[in-house]
Amino acid sequence: GESVGLHLPTLSVQEGDNSIINCAYSNSASDYFIWYKQESGKGPQFIIDIRSNMDKRQGQRVTVLLNKTVKHLSLQIAATQPGDSAVYFCAEDPNQGGKLIFGQGTELSVKP
Amino acid sequence: KAGVTQTPRYLIKTRGQQVTLSCSPISGHRSVSWYQQTPGQGLQFLFEYFSETQRNKGNFPGRFSGRQFSNSRSEMNVSTLELGDSALYLCASSLGDEAFFGQGTRLTVV
Numbered sequence: 001g002e003s004v005g006l007h008l009p010t011l012s013v014q015e016g017d018n019s020i021i022n023c024a025y026s027n028s029a030s031d032y033f034i035w036y037k038q039e040s041g042k043g044p045q046f047i048i049d050i051r052s053n054m055d056k057r058q059g060q061r062v063t064v065l066l067n068k069t070v071k072h073l074s075l076q077i078a079a080t081q082p083g084d085s086a087v088y089f090c091a092e093d094p095n096q097g098g099k100l101i102f103g104q105g106t107e108l109s110v111k112p
Numbered sequence: 113k114a115g116v117t118q119t120p121r122y123l124i125k126t127r128g129q130q131v132t133l134s135c136s137p138i139s140g141h142r143s144v145s146w147y148q149q150t151p152g153q154g155l156q157f158l159f160e161y162f163s164e165t166q167r168n169k170g171n172f173p174g175r176f177s178g179r180q181f182s183n184s185r186s187e188m189n190v191s192t193l194e195l196g197d198s199a200l201y202l203c204a205s206s207l208g209d210e211a212f213f214g215q216g217t218r219l220t221v222v
Binding site: 032036041042043044045046049089091093096098099100101102103104105 | 116143145147154155156157160162167168170202204206209210211212213214215216
């Protein structure tokens with residue numbers, strides 16, 4: 001069935017290091033992908049998105065890479081800070097009327 | 113600009129009861145989606161409404177229902193609550209592609 005999965009459930013990094021969170025998707029019809037950050041007690045917060053006609057998109061300290069050949073998505077966070085500690089979800093839009101398919105989530109822990 | 117508002121934030125119900133959750137989208141957003149979040153299943157799509165019409169529905173039993181009003185506010189209802197319905201229920205509104213989430217309603221069924 002449809003699924004968006006994450007390779008690593010937990011990731012621990014030192015403050016100042018770069019973080020990479022990976023995601024695999026299975027629906028070839030998806031043409032829009034989003035990364036969300038969810039802090040404890042809060043709803044998911046939009047970080048960055050990318051359309052399938054792009055391979056890379058950069059934001060402030062974050063970069064999303066899309067490899068459609070292997071159906072892989074990654075989120076890179078530069079100079080990771082303690083405030084980046086959260087659960088990160090990738091999501092895909094399979095063009096089914098407002099439905100997003102979410103991955104399991106990766107918990108990022110930043111050590112000071 | 114106010115974000116997505118969900119009420120109540122916390123709710124405790126007994127098995128067999130029914131519950132109604134409310135979501136006020138960002139002003140101007142006509143699409144409202146609902147998700148259930150549990151530790152075991154993650155974020156799962158419940159349904160989506162646009163201009164008072166349900167456009168899409170996830171794989172949940174008929175006990176889960178929703179509606180949208182003319183001002184785009186949405187409600188979801190769960191009847192005959194089961195212990196397994198305990199979860200964080202999230203609402204998201206969107207104008208285009210980007211979906212903005214509320215803080216959720218934490219439902220505990222005892």
